[in-house]
Amino acid sequence: MSEKQIYLDHSATTYIKPEVFNEMLPYLNTYYGNPSSIYAMSRVTEQAIDQARERVAKVLNTAKDEIYFTGGGSEADNWALKGVAFAHKNRGNHIITTKIEHHAILHTCEFLEKNGFQVTYLPVDSQGFINPDELKKAITDKTILVSVMFANNEIGTIEPISEIGKICRERNVLFHTDAVQVAGHVPIDVKALNIDLLSLAAHKFYGPKGVGVLYIRRGVKIDSLIHGGGQERGKRAGTENIAGIVGLGKALELSVSNMEEENRHLGFLRDKLINGLTQIPYTRLNGPAGDKRMTSNVNVCFEFIEGESMLLLLDSKGVAASSGSACTSGSLDPSHVLLAIGLPHEIAHGSLRLTLGSATTEQDIDYVLEVLPPIVQRLRDMSPLWKKFLQEEGKAQ
Structure with a gap:
């Protein structure tokens, strides 16, 4: 292991900030009573959960009784899609999403298709944006739900959420957004954006793993995903993760206070980082530049090389990075997101995602820009594709 350690995979997960950990700690070893019990210790934990609910509601500009705590972002996505689909199946069986969603959405849609639902997967352009006009055309009288992620976890594209919400509200179709990547980075006002359901995960904004949120607008009909006791106002059974919920509320409040x-x-x-990396010949930036891209996200493809080897060599230099979503890091297939924006397989295989966080420094960026170009060149020198390209270039000249 390299003595130098630079973490550039914040879209996969973040550390717990000290302020968050300190607020969680008493609920792990002092105030551990079950919130559903009636004695004094339990009232303390119940109040702590209530305070966290208020914190989340304030950030989203909604009421606290519209905030439901879950076991993470994937559970929140599953609940939103399955819960709405089965609750509204008598009205319609059509769901609309995009080709670049997180697998928590895509695999849930595949499950729903096996259970009698029809799903339209909207295409995206070369920068990862959906076309709102195509969404309008895709909506039918059988459409019950549209699910479009707020920002893409791989290429950082921020979708036109306000326009999507307006279309859905005008057509009387429920709108869910997976906002896991944007919390603490982009202002979220569920009322102004006409969002009916929204997913969050604490470990993406310096909170603990294993806890998330599903915002459900009051009046939205939705089935429960987990059955059992009467927790979360009878909609999500299971004894609450008190410390996790407290940490989520504190982390979200803290992230929003420091957002600008x-x-x-x-x-x-x-x-x-983008300017430096794109100086390397035959390098492509994936996703948009400027204010329609997450400030934390850099995703590039280096032609003629394979991404996994690049990650291993970066790791040997002390740089933690990824080639895409952490949930598919064991897959040998190229990213479905990169294929959806039109990249051929051979280029998509050379992808690198570097995602920045609060502790990232300019010195970290300088170091990456120092060690990465030689790694790219080393891998190209070993690549048959690179040698073939050079031969063809030489013949052309």
């Missing part, structure tokens, strides 16, 4: 300053910091580092 952090976006300036990350945006500067992101652009420096």
Whole structure:
């Protein structure tokens, strides 16, 4: 292991900030009573959950009785899609999503298709944006739900959520957005954006793993995903993860309070990294530039090389990065997101995602820009595709 350690995979997960950990700690070893019990210790934990619910509701500009705690972002996505689908199956069986969603959405849609539902997967353009006009055309009288992620976890594209929400509200179709990547980076007002359901995960904004949120607008009919006791107002059974919920509320509040300053910091580092990486010949930026891209996200493809070898060599230099979603890191297939934006397999295989966080420094970026170009060149020198390309270039000249 390299003595130097630079973590650039914040879209996969973040560390727990000290302020968050300190607020969680008493609920692990002092105030551990079951919130459903009636004695004094339990009232303390019940109040802690209530405070966390208020914190989340304030950030989303909604009421606390519309906030439901889950076991993470994937559970929240599953609940939103399955819960709405089965609750509204007598009205319609059509769901609309996109080709670049997280697998928590895509695999849930595949499950629903096996259970009698029809799913339309909207295409995206070369930068990962859906076309709102195509969404309008896809909606039928059988459409019950549209699910479009707020921002893509691989290429950082921020979708036109306001326009999507407006279309859905006008057509009387429920709108869910997977907002796991944007919390603490982008302002979220569920009322102004006409969002009916929204998913969050604490470990993406410096909170603990294993806890998330599903916002459900009051009046939305939805089936339960987990049955059992009467927790979460009878909609999500299971004894609450008190410390996790407390940590989520604190982490979200903290992230939003620092959002503008952090976006300036990350945006500067992101652009420096993009500018440096794209100086390497035959390198492509995936996703948009500027304010329609997450300030924390850099995703590039280096032609003629394979991404996994690049990650291993970066790791040997002390840089933790990824080639795409952490949930599919064991797959040998190229990213479905990169294929959806039109990249051929051989280029998509050479992808690198570097995602920045609060602790990322300009020195970290400088180090990456120092060690990465030689790694790319080393891998190209070993690549038959690179040798073939050079031969063809030589003949052409």
